[in-house]
Amino acid sequence: MTTLDPARLRAYLTRVGIDAPARAERDALDALIAAQLAAIPFENIDPLLRRPVAIDADSVFDKLVTRARGGYCFELNTLLAAALEALGFRVTPLAARVRWQVPPDRLTLQTHMLLRVEAAHRSYIVDVGFGGPTPDRALPLDGERDDTRPYRLAAVPASAATGAYPAFDLEARGDGGWRQVYRFDLAPQHWLDFVPRNWYVATHPDSIFLRRLMVARTEGSTRLTLGDGEFAARAADGSVQRERLADAQAVLDVLDTRFGIVLDAASRAGLAQALPALLAGGRPA
Structure with missing residues (x-):
């Protein structure tokens, strides 16, 4: 994947208002997540106006950093991934099926991008691009769970998983208890495969x-x-x-x-x- 060169990394850090962390560790990862969620909003104005959305690294950087716009998952997580790679983290893109406000019996496409990030020998799920219910910090994949927080990962039983890789639900706590946000597995995704997914969410009439x-x-x-x-x-x-x-x-x-x-x-x-x-x-x- 494409990382940010030193000049673009400095511009990104200025945009989100944070200094470069000294080490690629959990605290630094959470600080970067919080900074981007505060500085770069989720928004879908371009699709709403029937304008094309490009998710290559140059286009994403120009829109979100140079022009001070926001974007959605394919843009927001692509930018964060490029910054994390430049800062020494190892990043793997993943794909999810959105379940937020979707009937239980309705199958959805893999139209959401999220990230698996390695930091100090631990694996985390990171996502700054879902919109309203978006985790405010990295979520560990090793079973550690804090149900006092508003978001958690729940392992999907092997009988309910649809592929060879372990699957998880991201859940958000609400007034009625825990609600499913999306389901994903740990199958690594090629960046190229997000292009048709982006085309669908940005142009399909539905x-x-x-x-x-x-x-x-x-x-x-x-x-x-x-x-x-x-x-x-x-x-x-x-x-x-x-x-x-x-x-x-x-x-x-x-x-x-x-x-x-x-x-x-x-x-x-x-x-x-x-x-x-x-x-x-x-x-x-």
Whole structure:
């Protein structure tokens, strides 16, 4: 995979507001995860506006670092992986089937990218690209589990796994207990194989990325989310403050002030045009 050269690594670290760690260890990994979740938001504005999304290393760096935009899993995790490799971590891309808000009997495609990261002789799952329910730290694969935290990994029984590799569920704690976010196994993925997956989520008419504005960012211990006109701030204790944004201008203001998304004039105009239908419960033109 492609790593960041020294100049780009410095630019990335400046973008996320953190110094280069001295060693490739667990604490440094968690610090990098937290920094990127705070500085680079999840967002799907380009697919919503029917614009192509390139996930090669140069395009991702230009969009997320140079142009101060956000992105989704194929962009956010590609960038983090390149930075981690440059900092001495060993990274393997993995693929997951999304189960969040999906009926139990519905099979889904492997349309999500996550990362397996080796740090100080331990293996972790790392993901900065799911959106709202995104783990705020690395999750160890060796069975260690802290159920007081909002996210955990649950091993999938061999009888329920579909491949030769061990499988796991990422689960999030909510008001009704633990909820499945996605299922993945440890089969290493080729970066090239994410290209058609990205094409699907960015262009297929059934993709939610073409039907709904979705934005998320971490602010301190609070996870901020925006779904069309529904703005929410979920605190670490699980409490949620919600606000219904009145109009397109209010949404654009929140994207700027709370999510730090820098839109060029064309993107801002296109989104302003699409938002009235979204806020009314329809689909963008």
